[in-house]
Amino acid sequence: MQYQWYPGHMTKAKRQMQEDLKLIDVVIELVDARIPYSSKNPDINAMSNGKSRVLLLNKADLADKQKNDEWKAYYESLGYYVVLINAKNGNGVRSVNDVITKACQEKIERDRKRGILNRPIRAMIVGIPNVGKSTFINAFAGKAIAKTGNKPGVTKGKQWIRLNKNVELLDTPGILWPKFEDQAVGLRIALIGSINDEILVTSELGYELCKFMTANYPGALAAKYGVEECEDGNELLCRIARKRACLLKGGELDIEKAAGFLLDDFRNGRIGNFTLEIPKNE
Numbered sequence: 001m002q003y004q005w006y007p008g009h010m011t012k013a014k015r016q017m018q019e020d021l022k023l024i025d026v027v028i029e030l031v032d033a034r035i036p037y038s039s040k041n042p043d044i045n046a047m048s049n050g051k052s053r054v055l056l057l058n059k060a061d062l063a064d065k066q067k068n069d070e071w072k073a074y075y076e077s078l079g080y081y082v083v084l085i086n087a088k089n090g091n092g093v094r095s096v097n098d099v100i101t102k103a104c105q106e107k108i109e110r111d112r113k114r115g116i117l118n119r120p121i122r123a124m125i126v127g128i129p130n131v132g133k134s135t136f137i138n139a140f141a142g143k144a145i146a147k148t149g150n151k152p153g154v155t156k157g158k159q160w161i162r163l164n165k166n167v168e169l170l171d172t173p174g175i176l177w178p179k180f181e182d183q184a185v186g187l188r189i190a191l192i193g194s195i196n197d198e199i200l201v202t203s204e205l206g207y208e209l210c211k212f213m214t215a216n217y218p219g220a221l222a223a224k225y226g227v228e229e230c231e232d233g234n235e236l237l238c239r240i241a242r243k244r245a246c247l248l249k250g251g252e253l254d255i256e257k258a259a260g261f262l263l264d265d266f267r268n269g270r271i272g273n274f275t276l277e278i279p280k281n282e
């Protein structure tokens, strides 16, 4: 679940991505519906110039329902075909097939005019770590994978998963990097738990989460923990610690511990479904 990118990783990933992009007609990008901006790769637009674009807002089950619709409309206004999905339980996954075909309609028409019939659409999944690429591929193509797996001769070069008579999917997803240079992006990726906590200070994240929640979803923390909310994130964290009897040996409040379970509750949807950002320009 942790990820740390080094310049070498990125150069290699980028080169691989550019090679793979030459082979495909449609890019299927997964983002996390709780942070659709921060979990989106900054360079994929330029790299996939001219390809059809499908954007899957995954983990929609953990995000704010109303914001899900706003984000869908927003990305549609930018020319993406957008589907809200839950790759884990399969919600929305079946409709992705139709959306891919729709996104590639122009290409299919162009082929037909040139007399090329039944050439399958080729697609690939891309996304930053932990957005659910593997889970999605399993949910989307599970049976197809089983079918192609034991055919002799298919292991050479690129592996394609035949999804139906019209669509083939590259079997390994492209792993993209997030927007490193933006610290607010790093914070949000950390809040949803996609960066290993070992490299971050838990109490700091808990403090940021308290601040965000009282400002954007007032009442949610009060309802969950029975505390009175306040603007001061540190004070609110102390109140939660007190309420939950998170104490150190000497009787002092154990803020790290309180922050730890606050984050855990948040990431697993036990406080409710929240989205950390509102639509904005890429």
Ligand SMILES: Nc1nc2c(ncn2[C@@H]2O[C@H](COP(=O)(O)OP(=O)(O)O)[C@@H](O)[C@H]2O)c(=O)[nH]1
Pocket: 058, 059, 060, 061, 062, 085, 086, 087, 088, 089, 127, 128, 129, 130, 131, 132, 133, 134, 135, 136
């Ligand atoms: N709640 C929820 N969890 C999901 C969903 N999709 C993936 N996950 C979880 O997110 C984590 C990362 O998923 P994974 O497929 O390994 O991400 P990848 O790194 O992009 O391949 C796993 O624990 C999955 O079970 C979803 O739609 N909803």
Ligand SMILES: [Mg+2]
Pocket: 133, 134, 135
């Ligand atoms: Mg994976």
